Amino acid sequence: MNKNDQVFNRRKFISMAGISAAALMVSPRFAFAAEQGKDRKIRMGIVGGGFGAGFHFHEHPNCIVEAVSDLRADRRDILMKVYKCSKSYESLEKLLKDPKVEAVFIATPAPDHARHVIASLKAGKHVLCAVPAAMTLKECADIRDTVQRTGLTYMMAETTMYRQGMISAKKFYKEGKFGKIFSAAAEYNHPGLEVLYFENGKPTWRHGLPPMHYPTHCTAFLVGLTGERLKEVSCIGWGDDSPMLKGNPYNNPFWNETAFFKTSKGNPFRVEVNWKGALQEAERGEWRGDNMSFYYPQAGSHQFTLVKVADKIGHDDAGFQHKANTIEAYEVPQWWKTDMLPEPMRHDSGHEGSHTFITHEFIDALVNNRQPEVNVYEAIAYTAPGIVAHQSAxxxxxxxxIPSFDK
Known part of the structure; x- marks a missing residue:
């Protein structure tokens, strides 16, 4: 596989017949056609019985769940029940020896992702992996190099890319409605994360996790939309000397981190990842363009907002004249109801309907021998900026x- 084949241009839209006009306007590549290999069945292995149980692989007409794995027997039982699979393994290592398994979904703890991905690729398996891609810049390089060396498919399961509001944003961007996006912002608030720091009195992998080591739910809102890369960062962290943060394996003193990025287009991008405080849970983005801006709801609201440039002159509350741009509510379509998905998967799913889209994108990429939207270069472009941001904090x-991993 040459380098040009490896680097996927997400905005190359391929015409397909027999799909709805709504789906076509977003991206025909996601509509369920799969004529090239419609009878092919991808035999999946699912690794990780927590998060891994929520991705509906058994509903995809081009997929068979061949085997599941978890270190815990109770979670193996859950996976077997969910995916109607009778074969299980006590470890990833054992599952990778199964010659019938051709692809794996890695839904293991984040610090294990790089090691598990590389082992799976070396075993000849295609890989879908939960976020983030890696914990260090070296791991980012190692994953990229292994993908290049093996020629196998890697995709990161970034939920932001397939949220219903993000699908709408991608449609707007494709149609040129933003004009030029000159700034953006995103935030991921997960207050109360400390309840996940310990289980049965023992620390979990989340204990003290630096917020910016989990940046992809934010960075994907911009990088995944426009394709620009994050080139520089200044980040500020906040901590309160809590005893709960003491002795964490990351030596992280921060509950919350706010990063200010400069993009490859010279644009500003503010990202907040917050674990503690008087916060409402949120995963949201906003994009500001010279023709139109689009805002995810604020926490506690479900109202998306469009702001459009208008020629009407208005007055502010001090009486000064200004352009009275139009502000309107936007009802996000339920894209999961369209033929962007195979019919058995046209139902709501986790993270704003994204789980079924992630499953379909991975399986369809394998069936049609193409690069997935969130391939290794995109995955690292979402992940590495957060690693550097934490170093800045x-x-x-x-x-x-921020180094580039695009070659």
Whole structure:
């Protein structure tokens, strides 16, 4: 596989017949046609009985769940029940020896992702992996190099890319409605995360996890939309010297981190990841363009908002004249009801309807021998900026360069 084949241009839209006009306007690549290999069945292995149980592989007409795995017997039982699978393994290592398994979904703890992905690729398996891609820049490089060396398919299961509001944003961007996006912002608030720090008195992998080591639910809102890369960052962290943060394996002193990125287009992008405080849970983005802006709801609301440039002159509350742009509510379509998905998967799913889209994108990429939207280069472009942002926060907000992994 040459380099041009490996680097996927997400905005290359291929015409397909027999799909709805609504789905076509977003991206015909996601509509369920799969004529090229419609009878092919991908035999999946599912690894991780927590998060891994929510992705509906058994409903995809081009997929068979061949085997499941978890270190815990109770979670193996859950996976077997959910995916109607009679074969289970006590470890990933054992599952990878199964010659019938051709692809795996890695839904293991985040610090294990790079090691498990690389082992799976070396075993000859295609890989779908939960976020984030890696914990260090070296791991990012190692994953990329292994994908290049093996020529196998890698996809990161980034839910932001297939949220119903994000699908609408991608439609707007494709149609040029934003004009030029000159700034953006995203936030991921998960207050109360400390309840997941310990289980049965023992620390879990989440204990003290740096917020910016879990950045992809934010970074994908911009990088996944426009394709620009995050090139520089200054990040500020907040901590309160809580005893709960003491002794964490990451040596992380912060509950919350706010990063200010400069993109490859010279645009600003603000990202907040917050674990503690008077916060409402949120995963949201906003994009500001010179023709139109689009805003995810604020926490506690379900109202999406469009702001459009208008020629009407208005007055502010001090009496000064200004352009009176139009502000209107936007009802996000339920894209999961359309033929962007195979019929058995046209139902709501986790993370704003994204889980079924992730499953279909991975399976369809394998069936049709193409790169998935969130391939290895995109996955690292969402992940690596957060790793550098945390380093900046540890240095009091020092402006730092973000390396590129696109080659």
């Amino acid at each position: 540890l240095k009091g907000g020092e402006l730092m360069k």
